[in-house]
Amino acid sequence: MPDSHRFEPKTATIETGETVTWTNESDIEHTVTAYEDEIPDEAAYFASGGFESERAARNRITEGLIAPGEKYEYTFDHPGTYGYFCIPHESSGMVGTIQVK
Amino acid sequence: MPSIDYDSAADVTERLEQRLVESLTGESSVSRRTVLGGLGVAGGAAVGLGSSRASASSDHEDEDEHGNFGAVGEYRDLDFDPHEFLTAFNTGDSGQDNVPQQVYEEDGRTVREFEFTAVDTTITIAPGVEFQAWAYNGQVPGPTIRAVEGDLFRVKFTNLGRHAHTIHPHLKNLNPRMDGIPQNGPGVLDTGESFTYEWIAQPAGTHFYHCHSLPLKEHIHRGLYGTIIVDPDPERVRENPRDYVNYPGPITDDLRTQLVEEAKSRNHEYAENDAVNEMVMVMNSFDTNFDGGNEVYAANTRAFGYGVGDTDGNGNWTAGETKRPIQIDKNERQRVYLSNATEFDLINSFHTHSQFFDYYDHGTTLTPTRKTVDTIMQTQAQRGIIEIDYSDHEPGLYMFHAHQSEFAELGWMSFFEVV
Numbered sequence: 001m002p003d004s005h006r007f008e009p010k011t012a013t014i015e016t017g018e019t020v021t022w023t024n025e026s027d028i029e030h031t032v033t034a035y036e037d038e039i040p041d042e043a044a045y046f047a048s049g050g051f052e053s054e055r056a057a058r059n060r061i062t063e064g065l066i067a068p069g070e071k072y073e074y075t076f077d078h079p080g081t082y083g084y085f086c087i088p089h090e091s092s093g094m095v096g097t098i099q100v101k
Numbered sequence: 102m103p104s105i106d107y108d109s110a111a112d113v114t115e116r117l118e119q120r121l122v123e124s125l126t127g128e129s130s131v132s133r134r135t136v137l138g139g140l141g142v143a144g145g146a147a148v149g150l151g152s153s154r155a156s157a158s159s160d161h162e163d164e165d166e167h168g169n170f171g172a173v174g175e176y177r178d179l180d181f182d183p184h185e186f187l188t189a190f191n192t193g194d195s196g197q198d199n200v201p202q203q204v205y206e207e208d209g210r211t212v213r214e215f216e217f218t219a220v221d222t223t224i225t226i227a228p229g230v231e232f233q234a235w236a237y238n239g240q241v242p243g244p245t246i247r248a249v250e251g252d253l254f255r256v257k258f259t260n261l262g263r264h265a266h267t268i269h270p271h272l273k274n275l276n277p278r279m280d281g282i283p284q285n286g287p288g289v290l291d292t293g294e295s296f297t298y299e300w301i302a303q304p305a306g307t308h309f310y311h312c313h314s315l316p317l318k319e320h321i322h323r324g325l326y327g328t329i330i331v332d333p334d335p336e337r338v339r340e341n342p343r344d345y346v347n348y349p350g351p352i353t354d355d356l357r358t359q360l361v362e363e364a365k366s367r368n369h370e371y372a373e374n375d376a377v378n379e380m381v382m383v384m385n386s387f388d389t390n391f392d393g394g395n396e397v398y399a400a401n402t403r404a405f406g407y408g409v410g411d412t413d414g415n416g417n418w419t420a421g422e423t424k425r426p427i428q429i430d431k432n433e434r435q436r437v438y439l440s441n442a443t444e445f446d447l448i449n450s451f452h453t454h455s456q457f458f459d460y461y462d463h464g465t466t467l468t469p470t471r472k473t474v475d476t477i478m479q480t481q482a483q484r485g486i487i488e489i490d491y492s493d494h495e496p497g498l499y500m501f502h503a504h505q506s507e508f509a510e511l512g513w514m515s516f517f518e519v520v
């Protein structure tokens with residue numbers, strides 16, 4: 001089921017201060033995990049599970065999983081480009097970008 | 102000041118590495134960053150995760166093509182350090198942060214429990230060259246797990262990846278349900294499924310685990326493999342010395358004592374083991390364009406990872422540089438737990454320069470199966486223990502590599518730096 005391993009849309013554009021809601025519309029678990037080196041320098045790290053670093057998120061994968069039907073929300077307070085991925089499906093192409101204007 | 106030796110060794114590594122990276126990234130190069138940044142999909146404040154709606158953009162197909170390389174440059178992923186991996190043993194008592202583990206007694210047995218997950222992860226196999234791996238706990242090779250013979254391995258496995266996987270142990274396992282093959286027990290585990298494998302740690306030796314889903318060659322070469330170490334129990338060796346030698350002659354008291362001492366040096370719970378510098382190496386390879394042949398070879402994933410980078414010539418390598426020789430103390434005994442995970446090629450090999458070593462095939466004996474050799478070969482899943490003594494050698498660089506010259510030049514070339 002190639003369709004259940006992606007972020008839709010892959011790139012989303014929002015205004016500073018807006019909140020992005022990720023909803024798991026598939027029947028398997030995913031994470032939303034920021035690439036630490038692909039977020040603006042002044043921005044805080046974000047990941048489902050509330051981790052403070054990419055390392056911690058990768059180390060404790062299961063705590064960051066978003067179950068089918070569940071949501072994860074994050075409010076972006078700094079403009080810039082944010083790269084993020086799903087830890088279990090990174091190499092299956094499950095990566096995305098948030099552009100904050 | 103770097104000596105001439107160091108400079109020229111660094112030069113050669115650099116040239117080979119560049120040639121390898123260029124051959125891989127040529128015209129089909131696609132940087133993940135480029136893919137990430139170059140799209141103009143209309144924005145919104147809601148993102149579907151794992152959406153099953155039709156995609157508005159067609160980039161997904163392109164992105165998903167095999168052989169997705171990053172730009173030529175430095176290693177981006179700091180999650181895997183081949184030098185840390187060398188000595189990362191997970192015993193239940195202690196181990197890596199990405200391997201939840203504990204040890205406890207149950208029914209008179211020591212249980213060493215580990216949590217394993219399978220994920221689809223991107224790994225870096227040469228500077229800027231990424232590989233779309235499938236990995237246990239996000240790393241290739243998978244975590245090294247270690248127990249004492251007679252203990253129980255309890256591995257709680259959850260498959261989070263896109264494809265169905267298993268864990269198949271090369272141990273003497275008495276329960277067919279626990280064999281980790283599609284035809285037995287729980288069979289393959291689909292995305293989201295879990296199963297707890299239990300294996301008695303036997304026989305003493307160095308062993309191998311891997312995914313046994315079909316097609317097998319794909320599941321192995323994508324990265325689902327690792328090392329199991331079973332330490333001999335010195336008390337059991339004292340009682341049953343015959344089980345640990347490939348020798349039909351009499352077991353004298355001297356021989357028995359020698360075998361018990363050897364078992365202590367192999368057992369991580371004994372002080373004798375601290376005197377030995379132990380390293381885990383998995384010979385692996387990567388088919389980066391998925392054509393059924395390997396483009397990159399390595400010991401522990403990184404092409405030339407134990408090659409020569411920048412040094413001041415006194416063993417001080419440039420900070421942050423993961424490419425450097427394996428530094429060893431000439432007065433310490435060196436032990437390598439070696440296995441071969443290479444897919445597609447029939448064999449792999451391990452050769453030391455200016456040095457001979459003792460080899461214990463499968464590590465199941467306490468006397469060498471090959472004494473004083475400088476080259477051994479292994480087929481896939483074969484493994485063994487290599488014992489090396491550099492105490493006679495002058496300090497400096499000593500190469501070791503696959504003696505398939507092709508493999509060596511495509512990444513499986515390494516150095517010990519004797520200090």
Ligand SMILES: [Cu+2]
Pocket residue numbers: 005029030031086087088089094151
């Ligand atoms: Cu996912």
Ligand SMILES: [Cu+2]
Pocket residue numbers: 264265266267312313314320325
């Ligand atoms: Cu598999």
